[in-house]
Amino acid sequence: MPDNKHITHPADAKRIDIHDLHEVRNWCQGFGCTEEELNNAVAAVGTWADDVREYLKK
Known part of the structure; x- marks a missing residue:
């Protein structure tokens, strides 16, 4: 993430x-x-967002 904390997306x-x-x-x-x-x-499961999303659904 950028140093500018006003940017809220990763x-x-x-x-x-x-x-x-x-x-x-x-x-x-x-x-x-x-x-x-x-x-x-x-x-x-690692840092891939899709893998984390699937893991959290379980």
Whole structure:
């Protein structure tokens, strides 16, 4: 994600950067999950957004 925090979309909309708090909040809002659930999903399936989305559906 860019340093400009006014830009709310991720720099790479296909991957999740769990080290960027603004991006994590945006992904959590989009997926309807908590930060813990997002971190668990990324740990389980990696950083590809489509894989995380499928994991969270289960």
